[in-house]
Amino acid sequence: MSYAIIGFGNVGKALAKxxxxxxxEVSVAxxxxxxxxxxxxxxxxxxxxxxxxxxxVKADIIFLAVRFGSxxxxxxxxxxxxxxxxxxxxxxxxxxxxxxxGQPSSxxxxxxxxxxxxxKGFNHLASATxxxxxxxxxxxxxxxxxxxxxxxxxxxxxxxENLGFAPIKLGGLSEGGLLVQARxxxxxHLIFKDLVKFD
Numbered sequence: 481m482s483y484a485i486i487g488f489g490n491v492g493k494a495l496a497k498x499x500x501x502x503x504x505e506v507s508v509a510x511x512x513x514x515x516x517x518x519x520x521x522x523x524x525x526x527x528x529x530x531x532x533x534x535x536x537v538k539a540d541i542i543f544l545a546v547r548f549g550s551x552x553x554x555x556x557x558x559x560x561x562x563x564x565x566x567x568x569x570x571x572x573x574x575x576x577x578x579x580x581x582g583q584p585s586s587x588x589x590x591x592x593x594x595x596x597x598x599x600k601g602f603n604h605l606a607s608a609t610x611x612x613x614x615x616x617x618x619x620x621x622x623x624x625x626x627x628x629x630x631x632x633x634x635x636x637x638x639x640x641e642n643l644g645f646a647p648i649k650l651g652g653l654s655e656g657g658l659l660v661q662a663r664x665x666x667x668x669h670l671i672f673k674d675l676v677k678f679d
Contacts, residue, residue: 481540481541482505482507482538482539482540482541483499483504483505483506483507483539483540483541483542483543483639484506484507484508484509484531484536484537484538484539484541484542484543485499485506485507485508485509485536485542485543485545486508486509486510486533486536486537486542486543486544486545486546486554487510487543487544487545487546487547487550487569488508488509488510488517488520488521488545489545489607490607490608490611491545491569491602491603491607491610492508492510492543492545493520493524493607493611494607494608494610494611495543495545495569495602495610496508496521496524496525496528497524497525497611498610498614498643498644498645499527499528499643500524500525500527500528501613501643501644502642502643502644503527504527504642504643505527505529506527506528506529507529507530507531507535507536507539508521508528508529508530508531508536509530509531509532509533509535509536510533510546511533511550511553511554513532514530514531514532515530517530518530533554533557534557537557537558537564539564540563540564540565541564541565541567541635541636541639542564542565542566542567543567543569543602544566544567544568544569544570544589545569545570546570547570548570548571548572548573548575548585548589549575551570551589551592552592555592555593560594560595561593561594561595561596562595562596563595564593564595564596564597565596565597565598565599565632565635565636566589566590566593566596566597566598566599567599567600567601567602567636568585568586568589568598568599568600568601568603569601569602569603570585570589570603571585571603571661571662571671572585572588572661572662573662573665573667574662574664574665575662575664576664577663577664583654584653584654584657584658584661585661585662586598586600586626586653586657586661587653587654590653597627597629597631597632598627598628598629598632598653599625599626599627599629599632599633599636600624600625600626600627600653600657600660600661601623601624601625601626601636601640601647602623602640603660603671604623604624604660604668604670604671604672604673605621605623605672605674606672606674609621609674613644614643614644614645614646615644616676617676618678619646619676619677619678619679620644620645620646620676620677620679621644621645621646621674621675621676621677622645622646622647622648622673622675622676622677623640623645623646623647623648624647624648624649624650624656624659624660624670625637625640625647625648625649625650626649626650626651626652626653626655626656626657626659626660627649627652627653627657628652628653628654633649637649646676646677646679648677650670
């Protein structure tokens with residue numbers, strides 16, 4: 481299984497650190513040339529590999545950690561997204577619901593990535609919290625996952641466990657997924673909740 485992160489701002493770097501802590505290789509890309517962020521990637525660790533966008537989209541599991549409005553540009557990198565799992569880490573705060581056709585933001589994003597299995601996840605934690613080791617106070621930091629594809633949610637849940645998090649599945653994008661999605665100028669009820677699960 482190969483992994484990639486598209487977007488290398490605060491959230492993308494925090495995700496990269498999670499992979500680096502476990503020694504798991506992950507490719508990272510932005511719309512910029514890889515040389516422009518190679519030093520930042522190297523500072524995180526040797527398993528963080530800067531690449532061009534056209535190369536990272538070959539990965540099996542892709543974390544979409546860009547600004548919400550940038551996702552259509554990313555989607556153009558491949559003619560079709562069959563066989564890919566997209567983890568939607570975006571937040572559509574401030575985007576009028578009518579612009580999304582009244583749909584949850586993840587369902588709107590799924591339209592751009594036709595054929596992909598889409599999982600909403602890792603977006604509810606502030607980047608400064610996501611940046612930290614998920615082992616806290618003898619427990620594990622919770623990440624919420626929502627998807628209309630149960631198998632995809634299970635795969636990302638297993639990856640979240642490997643990265644040290646405690647995944648909690650919320651169900652489909654239109655039900656539980658709304659708890660972690662911004663709607664216009666309001667946030668879902670679970671956004672910014674920093675929860676720890678004790679086994």
